[in-house]
Amino acid sequence: MKPLQISADTAVKLAAKLKVPIEHLMHMPQHILLQKIAELAKEEAGNPPADSE
Numbered sequence: 001m002k003p004l005q006i007s008a009d010t011a012v013k014l015a016a017k018l019k020v021p022i023e024h025l026m027h028m029p030q031h032i033l034l035q036k037i038a039e040l041a042k043e044e045a046g047n048p049p050a051d052s053e
Contacts, residue, residue: 004030 004026006014015022018036025033 004028004033 004011011022011025014033014037015025017040018025020028
């Protein structure tokens with residue numbers, strides 16, 4: 001399996017949000033990463049930022 005094709009900056013931000021080491025993120029299967037990103041999006045949609053008003 002080849003590493004994900006994402007920039008280093010994106011990898012750092014995703015690793016921080018998902019609370020996983022960058023090395024694990026880069027070798028994570030794409031379908032699992034997409035599932036975790038979808039879960040994050042659902043959580044953030046349920047909790048809008050406080051500075052929206």
